[in-house]
Amino acid sequence: MALNQQQQQRTSALTKIVLNNLQHQHDWTNLHPHTQLNLPRALLYGLPPKRLYVHPDEQVEIIRAEKELGGDGRVPQEAELEWVLPLHLSEKWSPAQFAGVFDAIEPRPPGSGEITKAEEERAPWLAYKGSRRGKRVLLATVQDDSTVTYYWMHDGLVKPRQN
Amino acid sequence: MATSTADHPPVRISLIAGRYLVFDIDAVMVLRRSHGLCGVLTGTMPQNPTQNLFLSLPQELRAEEARMLVDRGAAYIADEPNDHLRLLKEMSSGAGEKRREAYLRELREKRVTAKRLFDEEKEAVRKMHEGKRGKAKKGKQTQKGEGDDSLFFDSAPSAAVQPPAPRESLPAITPSTSNAMLGEPAGTSGAIADEDLPEPSAFYKELNRRGYFTTPGLRFGGGYSVYPSDPFKFHAHYLSSCYGWDEKIPMLDIVTSGRLGTAVKKSFMFGAEREEEGKAKGEGQVRMFCVEWAGM
Numbered sequence: 001m002a003l004n005q006q007q008q009q010r011t012s013a014l015t016k017i018v019l020n021n022l023q024h025q026h027d028w029t030n031l032h033p034h035t036q037l038n039l040p041r042a043l044l045y046g047l048p049p050k051r052l053y054v055h056p057d058e059q060v061e062i063i064r065a066e067k068e069l070g071g072d073g074r075v076p077q078e079a080e081l082e083w084v085l086p087l088h089l090s091e092k093w094s095p096a097q098f099a100g101v102f103d104a105i106e107p108r109p110p111g112s113g114e115i116t117k118a119e120e121e122r123a124p125w126l127a128y129k130g131s132r133r134g135k136r137v138l139l140a141t142v143q144d145d146s147t148v149t150y151y152w153m154h155d156g157l158v159k160p161r162q163n
Numbered sequence: 164m165a166t167s168t169a170d171h172p173p174v175r176i177s178l179i180a181g182r183y184l185v186f187d188i189d190a191v192m193v194l195r196r197s198h199g200l201c202g203v204l205t206g207t208m209p210q211n212p213t214q215n216l217f218l219s220l221p222q223e224l225r226a227e228e229a230r231m232l233v234d235r236g237a238a239y240i241a242d243e244p245n246d247h248l249r250l251l252k253e254m255s256s257g258a259g260e261k262r263r264e265a266y267l268r269e270l271r272e273k274r275v276t277a278k279r280l281f282d283e284e285k286e287a288v289r290k291m292h293e294g295k296r297g298k299a300k301k302g303k304q305t306q307k308g309e310g311d312d313s314l315f316f317d318s319a320p321s322a323a324v325q326p327p328a329p330r331e332s333l334p335a336i337t338p339s340t341s342n343a344m345l346g347e348p349a350g351t352s353g354a355i356a357d358e359d360l361p362e363p364s365a366f367y368k369e370l371n372r373r374g375y376f377t378t379p380g381l382r383f384g385g386g387y388s389v390y391p392s393d394p395f396k397f398h399a400h401y402l403s404s405c406y407g408w409d410e411k412i413p414m415l416d417i418v419t420s421g422r423l424g425t426a427v428k429k430s431f432m433f434g435a436e437r438e439e440e441g442k443a444k445g446e447g448q449v450r451m452f453c454v455e456w457a458g459m
Binding site: 052087099138139150 | 411
């Protein structure tokens, strides 16, 4: 029991470090811890200051739409809520554990703005924020010197972005 | 041309020194078009073996690729040295006995033919020389009689110069191939070596099923480089590693591979086969995850 408690303290400390880092270093807002019975640990979700991830197919749609607008026409890119999974560098996770996290969460964190079918038909790129959004979490890996590195992890085969 | 690949006879994969090699260009095309396999071309030029920019046949396949093809009935493994030994051993007993007799008979026929050819040749040469020697002998004899006391020539008996003709026997021949001995060429039965082939991982089979091409991924720091289609047409999308379902992966590995993948414009993909009760290994659902740098 004592060991379990220790572990809980450790993960809650981890969550706190990541939360602070996101809030103060990366200017995230709306940050909330998220606990769920079938989740191995608490996740975070929040709103980044600008959009963090654009699917390559969505990018194609956006470029097409902007071309139609002509000239300086830009499609505004609003940030969307993202999942964050706090981890420590010394941890070792198995594919089963990652699969457990993905199986437990919805693609969109709670409180994400609804996007209707009509909107998606009018603006195809919006589907990537709505019905076509795949499950993804931001792996926040903490090191003892309180460095936090962020990596996307997608569920399934998702083609890489054209950086 | 694309249609002709569908009904291609099973591809011959030669097992040589533990490597699975395809030597036939048509077979290489079939594997590429119909089976999503590009293998690795390993042949270089004998005159410039260090050039590795453009490699050609033979094409090397991984053992699991070879196994997958054999399971599909699209290929057979030709393990020539072992098959050769097996066929030779068979000759000393049972059904092989007949083959042995046939082989000895054939060998004798060859020797008879060879002897006939030799004799014909000898006869022709002898006839040619006879005409010439008739004139040359006369001149030589007169020369001999003039200047020589035949001190040395007498001591050499003339019989030694012309030894008595040995008993006429068939010439020995060395067959250049063993085809006649084996009946069927070695390695065509495909009955050997299949059981030594490792089962392809469910992870690899899933990638192949979805139409992804894979090449060895070491140069990008992973297990496989995964291409969305033929590598002639696309860059690799993923560098991938396969883990066990409950295998613990150090976070540092995920971070470094993710970082490396992003640096070469790929995403680091890892996968594992879900272990479920009542399902054999290789039949479970395969889960895959992609990791890339978040840019923050």
